[in-house]
Amino acid sequence: MSQLHVRVSGVVQGVGFRWFVRERARRLGLAGWVRNLPDGSVEVAAAGNEKQLQLFRAELQQGPRGAAVEQLQEANGPLVQPLSELFGIIR
Numbered sequence: 001m002s003q004l005h006v007r008v009s010g011v012v013q014g015v016g017f018r019w020f021v022r023e024r025a026r027r028l029g030l031a032g033w034v035r036n037l038p039d040g041s042v043e044v045a046a047a048g049n050e051k052q053l054q055l056f057r058a059e060l061q062q063g064p065r066g067a068a069v070e071q072l073q074e075a076n077g078p079l080v081q082p083l084s085e086l087f088g089i090i091r
Contacts, residue, residue, distance in 0.1 A: 004032075004053045005079065008060055009041040010070030017042055018089045020064035025087035028052045032083045035090035043075060047083045 008017070013036050021034040025046055030053070032046035046056060063069045081090060 001047050002050045002053055003083070004044070004046045004057060005075045006044050006057075006060065007037070007041050007073050007075045008044060008063075008069055008071070009073075010063075011066075011068040012042045012063065013040055015066035016064050017067050020067075021060065022087055022089055024059045025056060028056055030056060030087055031085050032087050033081060033090050034087075035080075043080075045075075045079050045081075045083055046087065 018034045018036065021042070021044055025032060028048065030046045030048040032044070034042060034044045037043055044060060046053060057072070061069055061072055
């Protein structure tokens with residue numbers, strides 16, 4: 001099982017981005033979570049097979065209508081919470 005841990009920046013808070021990420025991840029059968037960060041970016045951690053994660057990464061770069069993804073960068077450091085079986089939103 002592969003993992004993806006990224007930070008998404010741009011206009012990604014207040015536009016339904018976390019809901020969008022959760023729904024896309026669940027449709028792809030991924031485990032993990034998404035959360036807003038104080039600096040206005042969004043952190044995403046997911047686990048699944050490589051093909052699922054490639055599709056998911058493409059969805060993250062697109063984002064929902066109203067979002068403007070400027071950058072998708074690999075997150076450094078440990079995960080704040082383990083990857084749960086059902087992809088969820090951390091508040």
